[in-house]
Amino acid sequence: GENVEQHPSTLSVQEGDSAVIKCTYSDSASNYFPWYKQELGKRPQLIIDIRSNVGEKKDQRIAVTLNKTAKHFSLHITETQPEDSAVYFCAASRYNQGGKLIFGQGTELSVKP
Amino acid sequence: DSGVTQTPKHLITATGQRVTLRCSPRSGDLSVYWYQQSLDQGLQFLIQYYNGEERAKGNILERFSAQQFPDLHSELNLSSLELGDSALYFCASSVASEQETQYFGPGTRLLVL
Numbered sequence: 001g002e003n004v005e006q007h008p009s010t011l012s013v014q015e016g017d018s019a020v021i022k023c024t025y026s027d028s029a030s031n032y033f034p035w036y037k038q039e040l041g042k043r044p045q046l047i048i049d050i051r052s053n054v055g056e057k058k059d060q061r062i063a064v065t066l067n068k069t070a071k072h073f074s075l076h077i078t079e080t081q082p083e084d085s086a087v088y089f090c091a092a093s094r095y096n097q098g099g100k101l102i103f104g105q106g107t108e109l110s111v112k113p
Numbered sequence: 114d115s116g117v118t119q120t121p122k123h124l125i126t127a128t129g130q131r132v133t134l135r136c137s138p139r140s141g142d143l144s145v146y147w148y149q150q151s152l153d154q155g156l157q158f159l160i161q162y163y164n165g166e167e168r169a170k171g172n173i174l175e176r177f178s179a180q181q182f183p184d185l186h187s188e189l190n191l192s193s194l195e196l197g198d199s200a201l202y203f204c205a206s207s208v209a210s211e212q213e214t215q216y217f218g219p220g221t222r223l224l225v226l
Contacts, residue, residue, distance in 0.1 A: 032212035043115065043203065043217040044156070051212075089156060093212050098169030099144055101215070103156040 006104025117218035138206030
């Protein structure tokens with residue numbers, strides 16, 4: 001069935017370093033890949049998304065890359081700051097299944113000052 | 114604040130009971146989604162309604178049901194509650210029915226004793 005694997009489950013970096021989170025999806029018909037950030041005790045919020053017709057998308061310090069052949073996509077955060085500390089979720093969706101999102105298990109990112 | 118509201122914030126009940134969670138989407142949004150977040154299962158998609166009609170379904174238990182009313186608010190009904198139903202239940206909304214940004218509400222924390 002549909003599945004999204006996310007690694008690592010926890011990630012600790014020093015402030016200013018880069019962080020990379022990787023996800024692999026099983027459904028080859030998936031074509032929409034959002035990333036959500038959830039701070040402790042708060043709601044998930046979309047930080048960036050990518051569709052299958054592009055290979056990379058950037059928004060300031062955040063970028064996402066997609067490899068359709070390998071069925072994996074990654075989140076890259078550069079120049080990390082303490083406020084980047086949160087749980088990050090990747091998700092995948094295929095067209096014509098409404099907005100149904102299959103989420104990865106989450107990565108708890110800790111940025112140490 | 115995403116503009117999505119959920120009530121109640123917290124709910125404590127006993128096994129075997131039935132509860133109703135309520136969600137009001139952002140103004141103008143036609144889709145409502147329900148997600149369950151537990152420690153061991155991550156974020157699980159339950160169901161989506163679009164303009165009053167069921168649009169997509171996830172692994173929602175038969176004991177759970179939902180509906181979207183003409184004013185677009187939605188209710189998630191959980192019956193014959195079990196200890197394992199204890200979780201954070203999020204509602205999200207979006208403008209249309211397909212792949213786009215979903216705005217999450219603050220969640221309802223359900224504790225089944």
